[in-house]
Amino acid sequence: MATVDLKDVRKVYAGGVEAVKGVSIAIPDKALCVLVGPSGCGKSTLLRMIAGLETISSGEVSIDGKVVNTVGPTERDIAMVFQNYALYPHMKVYDNMAYGLRNRGTPKDEIDRRVRDTAKTLELAHLLDRRPRELSGGQRQRVAMGRAIVRNPKVFLFDEPLSNLDAKLRGQMRVEIKNLQRSLGVTSVYVTHDQLEAMTLADVLVVMNGGLVEQAGAPLDIYEKPASTFVASFIGAPPMNLIALAGNALPEGTKLVSPVPPSAATLGFRPEDVELADAAHDAADGMDLEAQVEAVEPVGAESFLYSATGGGRIVVRVPGRAIAQPGDRLRVLVPADKLHWFDQAGKRVG
Amino acid sequence: MSPRVVFPNKVLPYLLVAPQLAITLIFFYWPASQAVYQSTLREDPFGLNSKFVWFDNFKRVLSDPGYLNSLQVTAVFSVSTAFVSMAVALLLAVMADKVIKGRGLYRTLMIWPYAVAPAIAGMLWLFLFSPSIGSLAIGLRSLGIRWDPLLNGTDAMILVVSAAAWKQISYNFLFFVAGLQAIPKALIEAAAIDGARETKRFWTIIFPLLAPTTFFLLVVNTVYALFDTFGIIHAVTGGGPGRSTETLVYKVYSDGALNQLMGVSAAQSVILMVIVIALTAVQFRYVERKVHYG
Incomplete structure (x- = not known):
């Protein structure tokens, strides 16, 4: 039950490398904030600074309104789930979960009650006497979760907790983490490089790149209105199609019915925001694009058509079975309200 | 389980282990069996006559109060040496783990004492703590501490334990540093996030996870204290004053080489051999069970 506030937080390592270059984020109480970005974007460093595992070069980190810059991890009342779980290998599952409570001097019977309750919630009750090495990957992940939950901390921190699981388990745990977080109502910060995980989990999504926040907000707002070409190509799978405008000229085979904003240098559209038209039909507004299918990827519920255009390769998402074959020519129409415009620096226009 | 290597040739595997077996046979089993054989003989001082006396030598040894004293001295010496050298090495290794600048230099310096021969190490300590000329002995005296390893048995024991432990610290340090590095950060x-402060973290996480290293060093240091410290004792105290630092190994030497009681000395080395085998077996059987291999 706490807010987490970052004010112009920076991290400069001893070698002079600046990993985080001034990040400000306000995470409301009970929210799940996801930091997402490619590797090296500073998201893990930022999380470790919130945890107190890295010193803060400048700026302020506050938990529950109190600045914690000089408070060690021991006193911050947070819990963290590590990427490789960091379970104590010499302790049984029970002791792994009880460790944090014991260190804080919780009475023995209360420790026992809380550990058993948490174990029940996470379906770990039958594993309490095992050691971590006797557990499967998924079970270890649950124990790591249990160790965090049992302490009932102010803030949960997750450092890519699902990246060591197989795809099916990852999907399952994703839902579970979301439910747990919601029912416990503990403010959480979650780091991942997986945009799907980020989209599905986040109340507040923060897209990071090169030590800076590219965009922060509700996941769907970010999806619908990416603030930059970076966000546009990072969020969404397959990513947004981007076509560079050479000066103000359009690539070959492209017609624009709508006006081009003055400073636009790149236009983008989501793979699903298209209409495939036959030759007779003309676009009322927006863009009209000629493409040649190069590859077809059927994934069941939908198919992706990878197609070449005068402005480079694009992806088109069509429902169900693909109607086209490699080599076919397509006319792709994009309505004006589905077009995104970006300037020379990659920032959103309009 | 590591996969088994299968040799198509029947002779080759034996040829490959032959050099190792030859060395073990010539330098270990042969002298050991010689010692066992000799422990049943009684020789005259000139080695001209020998008589088979069954277990008489053992009877003599075990009823000798000097031998029982030597057992006690060895126990005190070995336990203290192993404990001091491991404790100090662990402390230094934990400290070295925190050093960021000049880490390599610090570690290199820590390893130097290991290159010093035992007898030389003993001489160093002997000079440093010599009551009349030792610079550190003078320091002790100016602090009002009575220090005389030449007359006081306890002082002599402290001196040989220090010298023996000092020499082994480097070795233990190396292994502890490696052991600490193997613990995932x-x-x-x-543990820190779980509310454990530094001391607590050390005893609840680091120390238990170092157990394999500690166990290995315990075996190595026990064997070291029992056997390899002969040079130090020989150089520093010669087993004295009285018999207060006469360990089993030293007594084997003084009875056999100095007093020419070959049979008795051989019996002692056989007993020593049994002690070491038993000790190592006990360590592996009981201590190792408590060791968690990650």
Whole structure:
């Protein structure tokens, strides 16, 4: 039950490398904030600074309104789930979960009650006497979760907790983490490089790149209105199609019915925001694009058509079975309200 | 389980282990069996006559109060040496783990004492703590501490334990540093987040995870204290004053080489051999069970 506030937080390592270059984020109480970005974007460093595992070069980190810059991890009342779980290998599952409570001097019977309750919630009750090495990957992940939950901390921190699981388990745990977080109502910060995980989990999504926040907000707002070409190509799978405008000229085979904003240098559209038209039909507004299918990827519920255009390769998402074959020519129409415009620096226009 | 290597040739595997077996046979089993054989003989001082006396030598040894004293001295000496050298090495290794600048230099310096021969190490300590000329002995005296390893048995024991432990610290340090590095950093961080302060983290996480290293060093240091410290004792105290630092190994030497009681000396080395075998077996059987291999 706490807010987490970052004010112009920076991290400069001893070698002079600046990993985080001034990040400000306000995470409301009970929210799940996801930091997402490619590797090296500073998201893990930022999380470790919130945890107190890295010193803060400048700026302020506050938990529950109190600045914690000089408070060690021991006193911050947070819990963290590590990427490789960091379970104590010499302790049984029970002791792994009880460790944090014991260190804080919780009475023995209360420790026992809380550990058993948490174990029940996470379906770990039958594993309490095992050691971590006797557990499967998924079970270890649950124990790591249990160790965090049992302490009932102010803030949960997750450092890519699902990246060591197989795809099916990852999907399952994703839902579970979301439910747990919601029912416990503990403010959480979650780091991942997986945009799907980020989209599905986040109340507040923060897209990071090169030590800076590219965009922060509700996941769907970010999806619908990416603030930059970076966000546009990072969020969404397959990513947004981007076509560079050479000066103000359009690539070959492209017609624009709508006006081009003055400073636009790149236009983008989501793979699903298209209409495939036959030759007779003309676009009322927006863009009209000629493409040649190069590859077809059927994934069941939908198919992706990878197609070449005068402005480079694009992806088109069509429902169900693909109607086209490699080599076919397509006319792709994009309505004006589905077009995104970006300037020379990659920032959103309009 | 590591996969088994299968040799198509029947002779080759034996040829490959032959050099090792030859060395073990010539330098270990042969002298050991010689010692066992000799422990049943009684020789005249000139080695001209020998008589088979069954277990008389053992009877003599075990009823000798000097031998029982030597057992006690060895126990005190070995336990203290192993404990001091391991404790100090662990402390230094934990400290070295925190050093960021000049880490390599610090570690290199820590390893130097290991290159010093035992007898030389003994001489160093002998000079440093010699009551009349030792610079550190003078320091002790100016602090009002009575210090005389030449007359006081306890002082002499402290001196040989220090010298023997000092020499082994480097070796233990190396292994502890490696052991500490093998502990994943995330575990320490997890413990910190779990509310454990530094001391608590050490005893609940780091120390238990170092157990394989500690166990290995315990075996090595026990064997070291029992056998390899002969040079130090020989150089520093010669087993004295009285018999207060006469360990089993030293007594084997003084009875056999100085007093020419070959049979008795051989019996002692056989007993020593049994002690070491038993000790190592006990360590592996009981202590190792408590050791967690990650």
